[in-house]
Amino acid sequence: MSAGTDKIAVTISNIVKLNDLVTRFEFKRTDGELFPTFSGGAHTVIEMKDGDITRLNPYSLMSDPRDQSTYMISVRRDDEGRGGSLFMHNNVSVGDEMVLSYPVNLFSLDLRAKKHLMIAGGIGITPFMAQIKQLDHAHGNWELHYACRSEALGSYVDELTSTHPNDVNIYYDDQKQFIDLENLLDGQPLGTHIYVCGPKGMIDWVRGKAAELGWPREAVHYEEFLAPQPGKPFEVKLAVSNKVIQVGEQESLLEAMEREGVDAPYLCRGGACGQCETNVIGYDGKFIHRDHWLEEDEHASGKKIMPCVSRFEGKTLVLDR
Amino acid sequence: MTIQFNEETFRDDYTFKNSDWAIKRFPFPFHEDSYMYAVNMEQHRGGPDGSVYEKRFDVDEHYVAEMKDRAMVLNDDPLRCQSLPHMTLAGWDLLELIMVSKSEDYPDLFELHRDGDQWHWINKPLGIDDKFTFMDETTLPYGPMEYITRQTQGDFCVLDQRDDNLWMDAGIVTTQADWSLDFDIGMNFFEWHAPVPLAHEKGIFVRALKFLLNIQQGSPARRLNWTMTVNPLLDTSPENYHKWGVQKTTLTPENIGEKQHLRVELQTFFRLPRSNALVFPIRCYLCSFQDLMTVPKWGRRLHRVIRDLPVELATYKGFIDNRPMMLDYLSKFDDGKPTSDGIWPDLETEPALEK
Numbered sequence: 233m234s235a236g237t238d239k240i241a242v243t244i245s246n247i248v249k250l251n252d253l254v255t256r257f258e259f260k261r262t263d264g265e266l267f268p269t270f271s272g273g274a275h276t277v278i279e280m281k282d283g284d285i286t287r288l289n290p291y292s293l294m295s296d297p298r299d300q301s302t303y304m305i306s307v308r309r310d311d312e313g314r315g316g317s318l319f320m321h322n323n324v325s326v327g328d329e330m331v332l333s334y335p336v337n338l339f340s341l342d343l344r345a346k347k348h349l350m351i352a353g354g355i356g357i358t359p360f361m362a363q364i365k366q367l368d369h370a371h372g373n374w375e376l377h378y379a380c381r382s383e384a385l386g387s388y389v390d391e392l393t394s395t396h397p398n399d400v401n402i403y404y405d406d407q408k409q410f411i412d413l414e415n416l417l418d419g420q421p422l423g424t425h426i427y428v429c430g431p432k433g434m435i436d437w438v439r440g441k442a443a444e445l446g447w448p449r450e451a452v453h454y455e456e457f458l459a460p461q462p463g464k465p466f467e468v469k470l471a472v473s474n475k476v477i478q479v480g481e482q483e484s485l486l487e488a489m490e491r492e493g494v495d496a497p498y499l500c501r502g503g504a505c506g507q508c509e510t511n512v513i514g515y516d517g518k519f520i521h522r523d524h525w526l527e528e529d530e531h532a533s534g535k536k537i538m539p540c541v542s543r544f545e546g547k548t549l550v551l552d553r
Numbered sequence: 554m555t556i557q558f559n560e561e562t563f564r565d566d567y568t569f570k571n572s573d574w575a576i577k578r579f580p581f582p583f584h585e586d587s588y589m590y591a592v593n594m595e596q597h598r599g600g601p602d603g604s605v606y607e608k609r610f611d612v613d614e615h616y617v618a619e620m621k622d623r624a625m626v627l628n629d630d631p632l633r634c635q636s637l638p639h640m641t642l643a644g645w646d647l648l649e650l651i652m653v654s655k656s657e658d659y660p661d662l663f664e665l666h667r668d669g670d671q672w673h674w675i676n677k678p679l680g681i682d683d684k685f686t687f688m689d690e691t692t693l694p695y696g697p698m699e700y701i702t703r704q705t706q707g708d709f710c711v712l713d714q715r716d717d718n719l720w721m722d723a724g725i726v727t728t729q730a731d732w733s734l735d736f737d738i739g740m741n742f743f744e745w746h747a748p749v750p751l752a753h754e755k756g757i758f759v760r761a762l763k764f765l766l767n768i769q770q771g772s773p774a775r776r777l778n779w780t781m782t783v784n785p786l787l788d789t790s791p792e793n794y795h796k797w798g799v800q801k802t803t804l805t806p807e808n809i810g811e812k813q814h815l816r817v818e819l820q821t822f823f824r825l826p827r828s829n830a831l832v833f834p835i836r837c838y839l840c841s842f843q844d845l846m847t848v849p850k851w852g853r854r855l856h857r858v859i860r861d862l863p864v865e866l867a868t869y870k871g872f873i874d875n876r877p878m879m880l881d882y883l884s885k886f887d888d889g890k891p892t893s894d895g896i897w898p899d900l901e902t903e904p905a906l907e908k
Contacts, residue, residue: 273829
């Protein structure tokens, strides 16, 4: 059984180009019914039929969690990636039918918090768009610090600053504006929770600084989905299903297993949730671990791999699948 | 289907009884002739017609009487229902889930009419007809969780999910197998399961937690659990142990068939969409030994399971002292014949007792 694989058939109802890099896609249910509600921070996994390849990419839901008529995501074009975001930007039109998973939340608000301090970098703004709407309905106490490359690439900056002028702080890299993190964290009331979503460097910076200042680990929340990276093709023996499969240059190990009809569990497809953790039975070669689920010693042990983002180079790899 | 609701009690004179319909659909918890803990989860997406698995929230002939009993327990001890401040949103989630499910699954008994956030709820068996504003607590006589669970059979634990754990942060618990919400409130999954023997060593709870944390919207799960109760008593709580514990000593070879009940919990698990909390309904079904023995397969199997159960489990489940008397009774219904796989009664295919 693959968790999180319940599906909803949708039709693209609107496409809005926000700037050079980011485009918003809006969905209605194809059957005309209402979407399930969700919690701010949830993502959905989109199925893209790209020729012979089925791509499954996670994107944060950024619409109002209470709005059951429309789901929205925003996709940043990644010209270097394997093509999921390019497919969305280049091949998808209004009226197209696609398939979404039910919402899954791995970046939930801690509703005990007296205050929610949100720190976003670039496209990392998307989960906060939904969380802010959720908190506004509940009269929650929040504050956003949002770093963008430039005014031209500041997705949703105008919307956020016009509706919440006192709670939203914008920083433009090209104007040398930077979050004064130490002072920001120092001035927070007791019971504040920190949420950070953005590039890995930003997440590490915020987590590191918070730890240094003595913040409890439980009060610091982050979400970083990795996109699987291309790599050299390799061969894998799947012991349980008794198959030998080839993982192509442009696909992940998880995608190759799915292509061969091997049922492999997943939720985030980005190295974060742990759902696809797979035992290694034997190997001769080296792992390219890219997840942030397994601990360092587990990476070194050669006993586990996260097939959503990690790869292998060498002679043989045998997995317990 | 129209349900004829029983007039019955779960205390004092104990007039509770199961109809033939209720006996045949009793969720017998043993799928084979022995029992040990396992992560025995399956998807909760319906089941055979008329079975307790068919609907999302099963309503049966005991509904009205069980709700009266719950109101009495709450009246005596308001701490049986608690919700920490951050769990109100999850309470609304639960109210929505139950109202939508029941009105769709039992349209002749329950109606829900929604116009934006103006909701109209009609519960015919309990004679309730309320209009309220969804997400506005001031428009309901109780908090949302308490309001809807005073109208729904079974205990409810509403679990917050954070830090890769589940936290018992809200619930209503009046039909429990000897555990206390007031004691467990605020505990995490490992803390509230600490008293359970053997299962920790088997790694059951680590695996169960991993499963539960990954339960997704639209994909509820379920399992059965069981224990033994003397007299058809719903409220076997630690708070009232002084009242019911002593009743275990009233069992005699003459009255055991009537007094000794197998107590089965249908436990289900639903992800709550707006709060990302998990709700864990624990629905209690009671059936006397003598009623169970009307199903030959269950008679054979129950004897073998109780006979072979490890001492630790019989002790934890509170019937170690009465086990010899139970076995004397049950052995009369075990002729040594093989039993079919699975929990169903299989009345047409299983042979009658030859003894």
